[in-house]
Amino acid sequence: MEETKVQVMMKKEEDDAKVEIWKYVFGFTNMAVVKCAVELGIAEAVEEKGSPITLNELASALKCDPSLLQRIMRFLIHLKFFKEVPTSQGSMAFQQTPLSRRLMRHGENNMAAFILLESSPVMLAPWHSLGTRVLANGTSAFDKAHGKDVWSYAAADAAHSKLINDAMACDTRLAMRAIIEGCPEVFDGIETLVDIGGNDGTTLRTLTKAFPRIRGINFDLPHVVCVAEKCHGVEHVGGDMFDGVPEADAAIIKWVLHDWGDDECIKILKNCKEAITKDKGKVIIVEAIIEEDDEVDNKFKSVRLMLDMVMMAHTNKGKERSLKEWDYVLRQAGFSRYNITSIHAVQSLIEAFP
Numbered sequence: 001m002e003e004t005k006v007q008v009m010m011k012k013e014e015d016d017a018k019v020e021i022w023k024y025v026f027g028f029t030n031m032a033v034v035k036c037a038v039e040l041g042i043a044e045a046v047e048e049k050g051s052p053i054t055l056n057e058l059a060s061a062l063k064c065d066p067s068l069l070q071r072i073m074r075f076l077i078h079l080k081f082f083k084e085v086p087t088s089q090g091s092m093a094f095q096q097t098p099l100s101r102r103l104m105r106h107g108e109n110n111m112a113a114f115i116l117l118e119s120s121p122v123m124l125a126p127w128h129s130l131g132t133r134v135l136a137n138g139t140s141a142f143d144k145a146h147g148k149d150v151w152s153y154a155a156a157d158a159a160h161s162k163l164i165n166d167a168m169a170c171d172t173r174l175a176m177r178a179i180i181e182g183c184p185e186v187f188d189g190i191e192t193l194v195d196i197g198g199n200d201g202t203t204l205r206t207l208t209k210a211f212p213r214i215r216g217i218n219f220d221l222p223h224v225v226c227v228a229e230k231c232h233g234v235e236h237v238g239g240d241m242f243d244g245v246p247e248a249d250a251a252i253i254k255w256v257l258h259d260w261g262d263d264e265c266i267k268i269l270k271n272c273k274e275a276i277t278k279d280k281g282k283v284i285i286v287e288a289i290i291e292e293d294d295e296v297d298n299k300f301k302s303v304r305l306m307l308d309m310v311m312m313a314h315t316n317k318g319k320e321r322s323l324k325e326w327d328y329v330l331r332q333a334g335f336s337r338y339n340i341t342s343i344h345a346v347q348s349l350i351e352a353f354p
Contacts, residue, residue, distance in 0.1 A: 033075050034103065035119040038112045040064065042076075043096065043103040052085050052093030076100075108173055113166035118310075122146070122153065122160055126313045133312055140316045150314055155223050165224065169202040171346075172254065175286055176206040178343040186341075186351065187211050189280050194219050194248040196241050196272060197256035200228045207252075208233040217246045241268050245275040254286035255347065258307070261317030262329055269333035273354055285350035289340070290322045300346050307346070326350065 003011075037043065045061045046053050055073070059066040073094060076082050081103065083095040102111045117123060126141035133141040142150050154161040179186065187193075187207065194217040195203050204216030208231070215233055218225060222238030230236075237246055242264070245251060251272040257265045272283045288304040304320055311318035321329070323340070330338050330352050341349040 029075075030079065031115075031119050033072060034079075034081070035115055036072060037076060037081065037100075038103050038105070038115055041105075042073075042082075043100045044105070046082070046094055046096050046100070047104065052087065052095045054087065054091055054093045058094060108177070111170050113163065114170045117163045117167035120160070120163060122157075123314065130309075130313055141313045142315070149316055151221075155221070158223075158227075161223065162227075165200045165227075168199045168255065172199075172202040173206065175254065175343070175345045175347055176203055178345040179286070179349060180206070180210045182343050183341050183349065184210070186284060186349065187214065190214055190250045192217065192248040192250075194246045194251045194275065196245060196251055196253040196268070198254075199224060201225075201231055201234055201236060203252065203254060204234045205229075205231045217248055219246055241271060243271075245271045247275045249277050249280060250282050250284060251276055252284040252286070257285065257329075258287055258311055258320055259315050259318040261319075262325075262332075264317065265329045266332045269329065269335070269352070273334055273352075276354065278354055281354060283335070283352040285352060286347045287326075287350065288320045288346055289326060289348045289350075290320050292322050292324070303346050 040062050042058070042062065045058055048061075049057065053061075055066055055070055058064075058073075059069050062069070073082065077084055077094075081097060081100045083097055084092050085095050087093045098109075101107065102109050103115070104110050105112045125145035129139075129141040129144040132138050132144055140149065142153075146153055148156075154164055190211075191213060192215050193204070193207065195201070196219055198204060198218040198220050201216075201218040204218050208214050208216050212233070216231075216235070218228060218234055218236045219239060219241070220228075220236075221240070225236040225238045228236045239246070241256075253268070253272065257268065260268065269283065276283065288300075288307055290304055290308065291298060291301055308320040311320060319325075330350075333352075334354070335352040336354060338350055338352040341351070343349055
C-alpha cells in the first residue's frame with residue numbers, strides 16, 4: 001500500500017529527530033571545545049605564524065600533545081572555526097577564518113572574553129536550576145546557585161566583575177561600530193552624553209573618538225568605575241541608576257534594561273528622562289527586540305531568543321522584549337515618542353524622546 005504524503009512527512013520527521021536529539025545530548029561540547037581553543041590560544045598561534053600552520057608546528061607552539069590537539073582541531077574544523085589547506089610539502093595545515101579570529105583575545109572583532117564569561121563555572125551553574133526559576137513562585141536560578149544575585153556576586157568578586165566588564169566590552173565594540181557606521185546622525189547636536197551602566201567606558205571611548213565634540217560621563221556602580229581606564233573626554237562617575245542619573249544632553253543605555261523587570265526599567269528610564277535636556281534631549285537605548293512575526297527572516301533572531309533564556313538564568317526579572325513590551329515601558333516612563341532603527345548587530349537602536 002502506497003504511503004500518503006502525511007505518512008512520508010511523519011517518517012521524515014521521525015528520522016530527523018533520531019539525529020537532531022543528539023545535538024542536545026552533547027550540546028555542551030561546542031561551548032567546551034571553543035572555550036578550550038580560547039584558553040590554549042590556538043587562534044593567536046595560527047595568526048602569529050602568518051601562514052598556514054601544520055599540526056606539529058601548532059603543537060610545538062602551544063606545548064600540546066599532537067594527537068589530542070589533532071582531535072580538537074578536527075572538531076573545530078567541523079564547526080568551521082578553521083580551514084585545512086595543503087602545503088607545498090604535501091601535508092595539511094590549519095588556516096584562520098573570520099570565525100576563528102573572533103577567538104583571539106585582542107582585535108576589534110574578538111569575542112573571547114564573552115565566551116570565557118558565559119562558559120565560566122559561575123555562569124554555568126544557574127542553568128542547572130532553570131526549572132526552579134520557571135515554576136510558579138520559583139526562585140532565581142542564579143540566587144539558588146550562588147546565594148546572591150549576579151550584581152552582588154560581581155561586587156564581591158573582582159575577578160568575576162572583570163570577566164563581566166571584558167565581555168561587555170567585546171559586544172560594545174561591535175554594536176557601537178554598527179551604530180557609528182550605520183546611523184551616525186543619532187549623535188548630531190549632542191555635546192554631553194551620559195552612559196548608564198557603562199562598565200569600563202568602552203562605549204564612550206569609542207564615541208568620543210568618532211565624535212570628539214562629545215564629552216562623556218561613564219556612569220556605573222562604584223566598584224565598576226573605580227577600575228575603569230582613564231580616557232580623554234570621559235569622566236567616570238560612580239552611583240546607582242535607581243537613585244538618579246548625571247545630567248547631560250542625552251543618555252545612552254546599552255544592554256542594561258534587559259537585566260531588569262518592567263517596574264525597574266520604568267524607574268531607570270524615568271531617571272534618564274529627568275537627567276536629559278528637554279529641548280534636544282533623548283535617551284538612546286541599545287537593546288534586542290524579539291520579533292513576534294514568524295515571517296520575519298532575521299539572522300539574529302535565534303540569538304535574541306537565546307539571550308532571553310540567558311536573562312532567565314542569570315537575572316531575577318530580566319528578559320528580552322518584543323516591540324509591544326518596549327512600547328509599554330517607554331510609554332509608562334513618560335516618553336512622548338520613539339524611533340527604532342535596525343543595525344547590523346544583535347541589538348536595535350531605540351531613540352526615546354521626552
